[in-house]
Amino acid sequence: MGKSQESYSKKEKEKKRRKKKQDKMERRKERKAAKDAAGKKTFEDMLSYVDENGNLTDTPPDPKKKKKIKVEDIVIGVPPKDDTPEDPIRKGTVKFFNDEKGYGFITDHETQDSVFVHANNLEIDIRDGDKVQFEVEMGQKGPNAVRVSMIK
Numbered sequence: 412m413g414k415s416q417e418s419y420s421k422k423e424k425e426k427k428r429r430k431k432k433q434d435k436m437e438r439r440k441e442r443k444a445a446k447d448a449a450g451k452k453t454f455e456d457m458l459s460y461v462d463e464n465g466n467l468t469d470t471p472p473d474p475k476k477k478k479k480i481k482v483e484d485i486v487i488g489v490p491p492k493d494d495t496p497e498d499p500i501r502k503g504t505v506k507f508f509n510d511e512k513g514y515g516f517i518t519d520h521e522t523q524d525s526v527f528v529h530a531n532n533l534e535i536d537i538r539d540g541d542k543v544q545f546e547v548e549m550g551q552k553g554p555n556a557v558r559v560s561m562i563k
Contacts, residue, residue: 503556505517505543514529524554532556545559
């Protein structure tokens with residue numbers, strides 16, 4: 412009779428396959444044991460509470476720290492808008508103005524924002540550093556200063 416056709420590499424592959432299968436069975440048993448151990452928890456062990464900072468914890472909250480909240484104070488959605496109109500006329504300083512190109516920027520005194528101004532929206536000639544009053548309207552690329560006049 413001839414020699415067996417099993418070579419060394421075939422034996423090694425078979426050993427690895429058996430080892431892999433054995434490891435898989437052991438992991439399955441460990442998971443099952445952990446599941447059984449977790450299943451023996453009491454109801455109280457499974458409860459979690461929210462503390463005064465909104466964090467989850469396993470200790471019940473202190474009733475002395477409990478705050479009373481009125482139902483009327485709860486606002487769902489966007490809070491109502493304050494209807495007090497802000498002053499449409501703003502004051503600022505001309506940061507930069509180019510007479511040749513006909514545009515420049517005004518720095519708003521209140522918000523420190525830079526507002527674009529075009530020569531078409533001017534009532535008078537302005538220069539860098541002049542104190543002006545103006546109104547803001549939204550243009551295609553952002554806020555624009557309109558009805559620009561000098562402050563006396």
